[in-house]
Amino acid sequence: MAMTGVLRPGHAQLRVLDLEEGVRHYRDVLGMVETGRDEQGRVYLKCWDERDHNSVILREADSAGIDFFAFKVLDEATLDQLEGDLQAYGLGTERIPAGELLETGERVRFTIPSGHQIELYAKKTQVGNGLQVLNPAPWTPASEKGIAPVRLDHCLLYGPNVAEVKKLFCEVLGFYLVERVLGPEGEGEAAIWLSCSHKVHDIAFVEHPEPGKLHHLSFLLESWEEVLRAGDILSMNKVPIDIGPTRHGITRGCTIYAWDPSGNRFETFMGGYQPYPDYEPTTWTFEGLGAGGGLDYPQRKLHETFLTVVT
Amino acid sequence: MQHQVTIEETGEQYRCGEQESLLVAMARSGRRGIPVGCRGGGCGVCKVEVTGGAFEKRVMSREHVSADDLACDRVLACRVFPRGDVSLKVLGGMHKAVCTSAGLRPGLQTKQKLNGGV
Known part of the structure; x- marks a missing residue:
């Protein structure tokens, strides 16, 4: 199977009512790896076997729910192409600048008819999964902490x-x-x-x-x-x-x-x-x-x- | 320290400690009346109006509990911890849980099956 176009789910930004309580849950119980915090106070996490910098972003807010869900696309040419395709289909799109989310490139954001914000992006810093890419071991200490989804x-x-x-x-x-x-x-x-x-x-x-x-x-x-x-x-x-x-x-x-x-x-x-x-x-x-x-x-x-x- | 909780509509009563929420204590003691949802103050289905008694509360979703609600003790039972005997009325959550619509919500007929065990 040729993997082109939209590759996979990339990140979700969740609203939590109490930030540190949320961090304790996703980091210590679920067992994700905390990879950063930004100036807005948002906390970034990834699953141990994910290579990109973040997949879940927690934002403290006065209501729970999801701010947006994003997919990684193959490359920047694909991002430009899909942005054009969405506009041609009649959907408004918005470019969020690189770095607005830590270690993440430009994102194309649009609202779908169900009322959700969806994003596409092509670049996110690959921090790796804690294993070397040459002759790696099968798992790491991070894979044994909490529930530790991949x-x-x-x-x-x-x-x-x-x-x-x-x-x-x-x-x-x-x-x-x-x-x-x-x-x-x-x-x-x-x-x-x-x-x-x-x-x-x-x-x-x-x-x-x-x-x-x-x-x-x-x-x-x-x-x-x-x-x-x-x-x-x-x-x-x-x-x-x-x-x-x-x-x-x-x-x-x-x-x-x-x-x-x-x-x-x-x-x-x-x-x-x-x-x-x-x-x-x-x-x-x-x-x-x-x-x-x-x-x-x-x-x-x-x-x-x-x-x-x-x- | 345990306090008595009374659900006004049904007269249902149960004991609730100061470290557990009105909702969790109800579920633990096998009582019914307040709809049980996420138990984290996010989904809003367990909304009640506290009509009497002292309590403390934790942060809950503004989407389901307005400033006006808070001022009138209309709160989410999963975020309320008694400091004395408490009485309450169940608000809209129950209706939300049984309403029929498009989508996957159980319709009334399905609800009867669920409750009647048919």
């Missing part, structure tokens, strides 16, 4: 106009539909899982009347054993868990969902499968979401908090 994997956002969002991501940004859930009467798509890669999701959306909402940020683990260990670590630290450990029928991911100290939901998960753009998308009916095990395969039921609580 990367920020994807996010699920709640907002209106999911059909328009899908069109934009697929027709302009080169994503493809991997799975979907139909509405309660079989109409439309109530939820979509989109990929720009070989992953079951790089971003997902659920139809929701309030714009710009965060359902969760997701962090990848490498084994089911590590997901169970994440459950232990969350409980030891009295982190409130929403659902899991369990497996989704949708994407086949094995998962735990919990809330950070400001109520932003996050996921620690492993598994899924490796789709290609030519695969026929998997469809779930609304019944399939609950009784069919789409949401929770072992329990085959809906979880009200999971479906309704967002920040």
Whole structure:
């Protein structure tokens, strides 16, 4: 598979109600590496195996939620091309100067019909994963601290106009539909899982009347054993868990969902499968979401908090 | 030190320590009445109006609790810690949790199944 265009999720800026409480959670419990703080007081973190400087930025604010979610693109020519494509599609874009986020190049920011701010960028300082690039060891002390996910994997956002969002991501940004859930009467798509890669999701959306909402940020683990260990670590630290450990029928991911100290939901998960753009998308009916095990395969039921609580 | 919490609509009562929130104590003691959400002051579903009793509170989302709300003791139960016996009314969160809409929210029929165990 040729990896061009939009490469992967790059960073998310989260609003937290208490900065240091947020840092303790993401750094000490989740086990991310703190890589910097800027003049605005924002704190930058990365997962141990990520090479770029940051993937999660925490900003203290008077409400919880997500400020923006960004994708890294192949190079600056790709960034210019996609910026032009977005404008030609009819979307307004804004250039955020290099350095506005630490160690990060120019970003192209735009608001999508679900009310979320999405960014594209081509450059971010590669600080490495703590392993040498020549004859490296398989892991480092940072990979053994806290839950220690390997990367920020994807996010699920709640907002209106999911059909328009899908069109934009697929027709302009080169994503493809991997799975979907139909509405309660079989109409439309109530939820979509989109990929720009070989992953079951790089971003997902659920139809929701309030714009710009965060359902969760997701962090990848490498084994089911590590997901169970994440459950232990969350409980030891009295982190409130929403659902899991369990497996989704949708994407086949094995998962735990919990809330950070400001109520932003996050996921620690492993598994899924490796789709290609030519695969026929998997469809779930609304019944399939609950009784069919789409949401929770072992329990085959809906979880009200999971479906309704967002920040 | 433990204090008594009373949910006015239902008369439900439970004990709550000074180091635990009104919401967590309710869930721990197996009581119901206040919708349980993120437990971090962010999502707003556990909004209540404290109608009597002393309490301390921690920071909570301004999106769900305005300055006016704060002045009138309309707060998120997950961020409220009793300093005396407390009585409260449950506000809009419950309605939000059961409302039907496009998207994946359980509809009323599904809610009945959830509650009735059908």
